[in-house]
Amino acid sequence: MQNRLPVFLVAALALSGCASIRGMQEPITASDVDASKLVCPSVAEVDKFNGAWTQTIDRRNFRDQVIAACIKAIDRNYAQFKVKLQEDAVGANLATDLASLGLSGAAAITKGQTAKQFAQGSTVVIGIGTAINKDVFYEQALPAVESAMDANRATLLAGILNSEKNDPDATSYTLTSAALDLDAYQSAGNIYTAIAVLTKTASDASQQASQDVANAQMASYAVTAPLDSATQAGLVALNKSIKALKDPADRAKLDSIAGAVGAQHAAGMAFRAELGAVIYKTTQRVRTAANPAAELATLQGLVTPLL
Amino acid sequence: MSTITVPAGSTLANTNAIIAQMEQTNGPLTAMGNDGKSSTFTFDDAGDNPANPAVAQASSSPAPANSTQVCAGSIFVAGTLTPSTAYRAN
Numbered sequence: 001m002q003n004r005l006p007v008f009l010v011a012a013l014a015l016s017g018c019a020s021i022r023g024m025q026e027p028i029t030a031s032d033v034d035a036s037k038l039v040c041p042s043v044a045e046v047d048k049f050n051g052a053w054t055q056t057i058d059r060r061n062f063r064d065q066v067i068a069a070c071i072k073a074i075d076r077n078y079a080q081f082k083v084k085l086q087e088d089a090v091g092a093n094l095a096t097d098l099a100s101l102g103l104s105g106a107a108a109i110t111k112g113q114t115a116k117q118f119a120q121g122s123t124v125v126i127g128i129g130t131a132i133n134k135d136v137f138y139e140q141a142l143p144a145v146e147s148a149m150d151a152n153r154a155t156l157l158a159g160i161l162n163s164e165k166n167d168p169d170a171t172s173y174t175l176t177s178a179a180l181d182l183d184a185y186q187s188a189g190n191i192y193t194a195i196a197v198l199t200k201t202a203s204d205a206s207q208q209a210s211q212d213v214a215n216a217q218m219a220s221y222a223v224t225a226p227l228d229s230a231t232q233a234g235l236v237a238l239n240k241s242i243k244a245l246k247d248p249a250d251r252a253k254l255d256s257i258a259g260a261v262g263a264q265h266a267a268g269m270a271f272r273a274e275l276g277a278v279i280y281k282t283t284q285r286v287r288t289a290a291n292p293a294a295e296l297a298t299l300q301g302l303v304t305p306l307l
Numbered sequence: 308m309s310t311i312t313v314p315a316g317s318t319l320a321n322t323n324a325i326i327a328q329m330e331q332t333n334g335p336l337t338a339m340g341n342d343g344k345s346s347t348f349t350f351d352d353a354g355d356n357p358a359n360p361a362v363a364q365a366s367s368s369p370a371p372a373n374s375t376q377v378c379a380g381s382i383f384v385a386g387t388l389t390p391s392t393a394y395r396a397n
Contacts, residue, residue, distance in 0.1 A: 220310040220347065224317070226324040235332045240356075276334075276353035280309045283332050283352075287311075 040070035040182060041175045049175040059170040066175060067160065070182050078153070078189040082146060085191075148194035156185045221288050231293045235286050238300055239279050241307055247271035253306055254278065260302040261285070309333050309352050312345035315383035319363065322346065322382070326393070327360035336361040336393055340380035347382075361393040373397050 041049075045066050049059065160181045167173035187193070227235065245254050254274055258265045263281035265274045282299055289295035311329065313322050326336055326348060334354035340347050361377040365384070370376065374394040382391045 220312050222314070222345070223311045223325050223329075224314055225321065226328050232328055232331070239332050243353075243356075272353045276308065276351070279333055279352040283309065283329070 040073060041066045041179055046175045046179070049170075060168055063170045063173075063175055063178065064164055067164065067178050067182070070178075071157065071160070071185070074182065074186045074189070077186075081189055085142070085146075144198060145191050145194045148197045149189055149191065152188040152193065152197065153185060156181065156188055160185065221284050223287055227287070227292055231286065231296055234293075234296045234300070235283065238296070238303060239282055242278055242282070242303065243275065245275065245307075256306045257303055260306060261299060308337070308349055310347055310349045312342065312347055313383075315341075315345055316386050317346065317383065319384050322384070323360075323362050326363065330357050330360050332356075336377055338378050338380065339363065339382055339391065339393060341382055341388060345383065357395060359396040361395045363391050363393045366390040366392045370394055371396070 045062075049062055049066070160178065163173040163177070163181070226232070242254075242257060248271070251271060254271065255265070257263075258274055258278050258281075261278060261281045262285075263274070263277040265277050269277075282303075285299060286292045286295050309329070311325070313325060317325075329348065329350050330336060333356075334351040335357050336348060337351050338347075338349040362371075363382065364371075366379060367390070370392070371394050374396050377393040377395050379390070379392040381388050383389070384391070
């Protein structure tokens, strides 16, 4: 019996098990719009739209009314989805926090093996909270994910409204065409798609930062004559000591040196690329200085303590 | 990568001395050419420093024995744009 987990821990595991979060909004159903509909727009509506109508104004009005009803239904489900998303995240965190607090409190007033089990269980529960509920992720990333979903939906909605506006006779933007756009609009209420968009945005920003650094590195400078032998030897030795740094053990040193010499480097930049940026900078500073020997001495004073 | 410009009036000896120093401090020469006003030379800053320097010469001259071509391009030699090739002794 002593090896059995305390009841609190079992309860906490059960609570954590309930903490899964739905990743996309519920698809609209018949009851969301009209009892006669199976999809939005329904087959009956499409058939009616495609019928032999002669009044173009009727076609347009009918199309726009059906689309508006579908958008309203999708928006309603999306709003419910966002509320549920918040509830799931908060509920999951609360369950873990309470379980952890309960176990810690019990350990404080219990002696012997049971106390050990409570204390060990508390650690396990906190670990579960980190692994499953990912408090930091939800607190910090959820708003960004929701913003990305909102942005996707706004873009698609604008496309639908523009398509309606650009086809006042409802001859080219039919309900069949609109159905595809409405499906995409509904699918935009999806955290997986939103995360993919955010990841791409972050990746693009990272690539731009790396490109900026590369561009900065590529800025050419004029060299008119060789350095004197003493300065050249000193610069060779300085750069050699920097190139001796190893990845990943000396990453912090390289970052410090890059900052000290004024080498441009982006967060997450590859070690080799950052090393190149530092070498570029030390040589550029010496070779473009009015007094190369004095500049070398300055760099040695900056770099040597950091090696 | 570092790219330096060398004045059009630079002699071939002066240019090669600069190339040799840059390979010692930065890394191997990877490209050479011109921007219309000066010669340009590019070095791989993160690359291993070569034991033997790259030496540029007119492409019309025969390749040195026991050497490997590094790169080629038109550079200014004493004010004249000259098709050139850089070789490194093996």
